[in-house]
Amino acid sequence: MSSSETEGPDADRYSVEPEDTRRSPALIATAVALPVAMIVAVLAIAVFARQHPTREPLALGSVPQPQATGxxxxxxxxxxxxxxxxxxxxxxxxxxxxxxxxxxxxxxxxxxxxxxxxxxxxxxxxxxxxxxxxxxxxxxxxxxxxxxxxxxxxxxxxxxxxxxxxxxxxxxxxxxxxxxxxxxxxxxxxxxxxxxxx
Structure with a gap:
């Protein structure tokens, strides 16, 4: 096929995208998996925090304890x-x-x-x-x-x-x-x- 036959209005249909503009399947998988992994991590932290809540130290007043060191x-x-x-x-x-x-x-x-x-x-x-x-x-x-x-x-x-x-x-x-x-x-x-x- 001569170069003149490929030129014209339909020429763009047959053009090939350069390699660097196509989306790699690995890149797409990473883009989908990363937000999912972050959501799972946040949920895991929330569950762990609920099972192991942090308590504030108890603030207790003093009362007479004359034998405390006995x-x-x-x-x-x-x-x-x-x-x-x-x-x-x-x-x-x-x-x-x-x-x-x-x-x-x-x-x-x-x-x-x-x-x-x-x-x-x-x-x-x-x-x-x-x-x-x-x-x-x-x-x-x-x-x-x-x-x-x-x-x-x-x-x-x-x-x-x-x-x-x-x-x-x-x-x-x-x-x-x-x-x-x-x-x-x-x-x-x-x-x-x-x-x-x-």
Whole structure:
């Protein structure tokens, strides 16, 4: 075919695109796969973050703990479990109160807080009702009229007072697990309630 036969109005139909202007199948596949991979990565990060949410350190106020550095507290604190049922050990905001440990649910919320070395609670008198949990005597302080859905329990038979404040929804597991540790590492002592006020 002569050059004159290929020229004319239909000549463009037979022209071939230069090699560098055609789309490579590998380039197209990469262009499609890259956004898909990014979406999958974002979803994976979101799922991981939901399963492992970050908790803020617990900010706890100070209360009188005159025996916080005593033998009972220095023995008890390292022996406490890292988890109490679904509650896991929480970091405390600095400055943290002495002889204090907290546990929280994975997504945060109301914590379980243990403080060791406290003064005898004013409500703990000779007529106070005690509850024995796994060999440990506990005394509960709660104001039913306040509507607060948490209470504070005191260990009253180990020579120092140990308080555990926890939400009602935590159930019995925290006190049971803490009782097991207390009974294991601290010897029982006679209880010493205050006289009944006149």
């Amino acid at each position: 033998q009972a507290c220095t023995t008890l604190l390292p022996a406490l479990p890292s988890s109490l049922g679904d509650y896991t050990r929480a970091d405390l905001a600095r400055p943290a109160p002495p002889a204090t440990v907290g546990w929280q649910l994975p997504d945060g919320g109301d914590p379980v807080v243990l403080r060791c070395g406290l003064d005898r609670p004013a409500e703990f008198v000779k007529s106070a009702a005690l509850q024995v949990i796994n060999g440990v005597n506990w005394f509960e302080v709660r104001d039913p009229a306040s509507g607060i859905t948490s209470g504070t329990w005191y260990v009253v038979d180990r020579g120092t007072y140990i308080a555990v404040t926890m939400p009602d929804k935590a159930g019995p597991t925290p006190l049971q697990d803490i009782s097991n540790t207390v009974a294991k590492v601290l010897p029982a002592r006679p209880i010493d309630p205050a006289p009944i006020p006149n």
